[in-house]
Amino acid sequence: MNSESTPHRPVGRPREFDMTQALDAAIRIFSEKGYHGTSIAELKAEMGLTAGSLYKAFQDKRDVFVAAYDRYKQVRADLLEQALCSATTGREKVARIIGFYAMSACGETGRRGCLAIGAAVELVLSDAEIAARVGRHNRKLVTRLEGFIRDGQLDGSIRHDVDPASTALALFSYLQGVRIAGKTGELENQMLPSGEAILRILD
Amino acid sequence: MNSESTPHRPVGRPREFDMTQALDAAIRIFSEKGYHGTSIAELKAEMGLTAGSLYKAFQDKRDVFVAAYDRYKQVRADLLEQALCSATTGREKVARIIGFYAMSACGETGRRGCLAIGAAVELVLSDAEIAARVGRHNRKLVTRLEGFIRDGQLDGSIRHDVDPASTALALFSYLQGVRIAGKTGELENQMLPSGEAILRILD
Numbered sequence: 001m002n003s004e005s006t007p008h009r010p011v012g013r014p015r016e017f018d019m020t021q022a023l024d025a026a027i028r029i030f031s032e033k034g035y036h037g038t039s040i041a042e043l044k045a046e047m048g049l050t051a052g053s054l055y056k057a058f059q060d061k062r063d064v065f066v067a068a069y070d071r072y073k074q075v076r077a078d079l080l081e082q083a084l085c086s087a088t089t090g091r092e093k094v095a096r097i098i099g100f101y102a103m104s105a106c107g108e109t110g111r112r113g114c115l116a117i118g119a120a121v122e123l124v125l126s127d128a129e130i131a132a133r134v135g136r137h138n139r140k141l142v143t144r145l146e147g148f149i150r151d152g153q154l155d156g157s158i159r160h161d162v163d164p165a166s167t168a169l170a171l172f173s174y175l176q177g178v179r180i181a182g183k184t185g186e187l188e189n190q191m192l193p194s195g196e197a198i199l200r201i202l203d
Numbered sequence: 204m205n206s207e208s209t210p211h212r213p214v215g216r217p218r219e220f221d222m223t224q225a226l227d228a229a230i231r232i233f234s235e236k237g238y239h240g241t242s243i244a245e246l247k248a249e250m251g252l253t254a255g256s257l258y259k260a261f262q263d264k265r266d267v268f269v270a271a272y273d274r275y276k277q278v279r280a281d282l283l284e285q286a287l288c289s290a291t292t293g294r295e296k297v298a299r300i301i302g303f304y305a306m307s308a309c310g311e312t313g314r315r316g317c318l319a320i321g322a323a324v325e326l327v328l329s330d331a332e333i334a335a336r337v338g339r340h341n342r343k344l345v346t347r348l349e350g351f352i353r354d355g356q357l358d359g360s361i362r363h364d365v366d367p368a369s370t371a372l373a374l375f376s377y378l379q380g381v382r383i384a385g386k387t388g389e390l391e392n393q394m395l396p397s398g399e400a401i402l403r404i405l406d
Contacts, residue, residue: 032328032329033328033329034237034239034324034325035239035240036236036237036238036239036240036325037238037239037325037329111327111328112328113324113327113328117324117383118324118325120383120386120387121237121316121320121321121324121325121383121386122237122239122240122321122324122325124314124316124386124387125235125236125314125315125316125386126235126236126240131387134386134387135387135389138384138387138389138390139389139390142390162400162403163396163400165393165396166393166396166397166399166400167397167400167403169384169390169393169394169396169397169400170377170397170398170400170401172380172384173376173377173380173381173383173384173397173401174373174376174377174380174401175380176379176380176383176384177375177376177377177378177379177380177381177383178376178380180320180323180324180376180379180380180383181341181372181375181376181379183323183324183327183328183337184323184327184334184337184338184341186338186341186342187341187342187345187372190368190369190372191372193366193368193369193372194369194370194372194373194376195373196369197365197366197369197370197372197373197404198373198376198377198401198404200365200370200403200404200405200406201400201401201403201404202403203403203406
């Protein structure tokens with residue numbers, strides 16, 4: 001979790017709940033019902049907290065959301081690192097990222113959807129701080145994809161006439177969109193093949 | 204507008220407002236603030252309606268949303284037809300659809316975002332009827348892309364070893380995702396080049 005959003009706990013006062021479990025519950029309900037669609041009462045129930053515990057750890061619903069968002073991004077980043085760790089060429093790295101998102105678009109995770117995309121859709125226009133967070137994460141992924149494309153051009157696994165910047169944004173858009181496509185639970189058997197198909201962009 | 208959602212008006216009672224203008228206002232506010240983030244009071248103000256007029260034409264907020272959604276899809280479909288009308292080959296048709304979405308991801312339209320994606324993110328899990336609508340529109344676009352790919356394979360503009368179904372879903376995902384990417388207003392100068400880049404999937 002990013003330190004700038006870690007809820008502060010008074011020194012010497014033990015927290016009477018597991019913050020990780022509570023935030024995972026918040027991630028679930030925010031992903032399913034959206035920010036505006038989730039009430040504080042539902043958050044308390046899902047997170048297993050009393051009003052006292054919740055307001056001791058968080059200022060308000062938005063503060064829970066920001067902490068849940070940061071944890072979500074961290075969990076997803078860790079899973080992505082695992083998926084990437086044995087990839088060697090630039091092309092393999094791009095393929096692993098694509099496979100990771102296409103797989104996430106399936107099943108329960110796919111239908112629940114991506115908390116970060118939800119934040120972009122619901123909050124980017126009205127909340128400058130969350131917009132900055134979303135923008136920062138987006139830029140980071142686009143820059144990473146661009147780097148992997150350049151790596152692939154150096155190691156010979158990606159064609160040299162592929163433009164790294166615009167191709168990175170095209171791939172990033174696919175990654176976001178496949179999570180939207182996964183929301184309805186349809187076309188699920190085509191998610192992984194669609195990931196194979198998008199890789200042709202590197203040929 | 205789909206007839207199943209057209210608000211009914213008592214026979215002989217003239218409507219005292221312009222339904223098209225009112226729904227366009229509803230589209231704007233729902234796109235900007237989301238379904239749950241928009242109140243009936245805000246809808247009344249934006250649509251320029253009294254409570255009486257609003258409740259004469261619509262049952263509730265959801266009913267306004269469904270009518271706005273149907274109008275949004277119709278307006279977008281008409282604009283897409285204009286973009287497609289002079290395209291001849293299958294590849295040109297795919298390129299026009301991609302260009303249409305990439306262009307929509309820029310500027311004010313891009314930052315406001317897509318009402319249909321908003322509906323998918325916020326409502327698909329909790330509202331079976333809206334989920335069915337979103338699913339129907341998604342399938343229609345994927346099927347159309349698949350058809351254009353097959354056309355392109357017949358007219359020689361698209362390679363024969365491109366798999367139509369999975370490539371159509373990859374392109375559909377790009378189309379959804381580029382609208383998400385447009386929400387933050389960043390990377391805007393790369394939107395159209397990203398559309399050019401994604402076309403390599405057909406080579």
